[in-house]
Amino acid sequence: MKICIVGAGAIGGYLGAKLVLSGEEVTLIARGSHLEAIQKNGLKIILADGSSQVANPVLATSDFTAVESQDVVILAIKANSVSAIAPSLHHLYHEQTMVVTAQNGIPWWYFCKHGGEYKGTRLNSLDPDGIIENNIDIDRVIGCVVYPAAEIVEPGVIQHLEGERFTLGEIDGSKTERIQLLAQALKKAGFKAPVRNQIRTEIWIKLWGNIAFNPISALTGATLEAIAQYSHSRELARQMMLEAQTIAEKLGVKFGISLEQRINGAEKVGAHKTSMLQDIEAGRPTEIEAIAGAVVELGKLTQTPTPHIDALYASVKLLELTGKQRR
Numbered sequence: 001m002k003i004c005i006v007g008a009g010a011i012g013g014y015l016g017a018k019l020v021l022s023g024e025e026v027t028l029i030a031r032g033s034h035l036e037a038i039q040k041n042g043l044k045i046i047l048a049d050g051s052s053q054v055a056n057p058v059l060a061t062s063d064f065t066a067v068e069s070q071d072v073v074i075l076a077i078k079a080n081s082v083s084a085i086a087p088s089l090h091h092l093y094h095e096q097t098m099v100v101t102a103q104n105g106i107p108w109w110y111f112c113k114h115g116g117e118y119k120g121t122r123l124n125s126l127d128p129d130g131i132i133e134n135n136i137d138i139d140r141v142i143g144c145v146v147y148p149a150a151e152i153v154e155p156g157v158i159q160h161l162e163g164e165r166f167t168l169g170e171i172d173g174s175k176t177e178r179i180q181l182l183a184q185a186l187k188k189a190g191f192k193a194p195v196r197n198q199i200r201t202e203i204w205i206k207l208w209g210n211i212a213f214n215p216i217s218a219l220t221g222a223t224l225e226a227i228a229q230y231s232h233s234r235e236l237a238r239q240m241m242l243e244a245q246t247i248a249e250k251l252g253v254k255f256g257i258s259l260e261q262r263i264n265g266a267e268k269v270g271a272h273k274t275s276m277l278q279d280i281e282a283g284r285p286t287e288i289e290a291i292a293g294a295v296v297e298l299g300k301l302t303q304t305p306t307p308h309i310d311a312l313y314a315s316v317k318l319l320e321l322t323g324k325q326r327r
């Protein structure tokens, strides 16, 4: 398959490198010193057991116009970067090209093909001007939930920490031939790629942890393990997660695991800095809108009070703002 990874960073780089090594025709879109290092030396992944491999893609570029049409485009840029690249994606399309959203948070397409009273609602926190919706035909979209944890440790080098699962789902829940082909390619590359008919449930289960742990870590500098083990921050996480659960249940989602199991799952990842904390430390914008802003918006839509999420959302937004002022 011809697969283009848009944003070959921590997750996209890990995914892309293993797909290259399994024999897929992979193009990587990256930029800056990371792109230069990939072009010069290939993309190196260091696996959790300390071993490493170098993958040489068909092409590594920052220029969307230099890429030929693809069977699969995997969006592995941060959720807050999608609107900037959406108008360039048409260069990568043929008629059947799939677009896989490999990101944390509520995706911009959440209410597309959804049914019920909120059918077709566009979330302003995610796609205020409709740029994404207008540039990514919804029939191309495949939902994806990212479970691995990884980091760019130096330009051209990705450290994989743990996790192999990329859960997939058509957004209307159907089991299509195209999604099975995609799942097969991911499995051949060594990933777990279950195909689910309720991808929004999977998205909420992942987000359940991110909505609490990512903002708390961004504000305090604490790791997942530390937040889960200190009783007051564990309780704060629980309150945020209860608010999110109430909203999700009003939208028809049924959580198959308990809140305590989800917190314990995050704790087991260990002394890991969340991606939001990594963004704050690097002075980058965060994914606060996809992870918390969208949930605040969904709270208003479903008339669900979200006082704990609101407080953390406001604080991370302020941190971003004052961070920018300091730079």
Ligand SMILES: NC(=O)C1=CN([C@@H]2O[C@H](COP(=O)(O)OP(=O)(O)OC[C@H]3O[C@@H](n4cnc5c(N)ncnc54)[C@H](OP(=O)(O)O)[C@@H]3O)[C@@H](O)[C@H]2O)C=CC1
Residues within 6 Å of the ligand: 006, 007, 008, 009, 010, 011, 012, 029, 030, 031, 032, 034, 062, 076, 077, 078, 079, 081, 084, 085, 102, 103, 104, 146, 147, 148, 149, 150, 151, 152, 275, 287
């Ligand atoms: N890292 C992790 O452990 C996990 C991440 N996730 C999720 O996965 C998604 C990807 O995160 P992650 O891999 O950490 O992010 P990274 O920042 O590591 O990777 C994204 C890459 O895309 C590049 N990029 C952004 N815009 C462009 C552009 N216009 N042209 C070329 N390159 C571009 C970035 O470059 P630059 O740095 O210059 O902006 C960066 O290298 C996020 O939604 C995240 O929440 C989910 C689970 C775990």
Ligand SMILES: CC(C)(CO)C(=O)C(=O)O
Residues within 6 Å of the ligand: 104, 148, 149, 150, 209, 210, 214, 224, 266, 269, 272, 273, 274, 275, 276
């Ligand atoms: C913490 C982790 C790896 C898993 O919950 C994550 O999703 C993030 O850092 O954003």
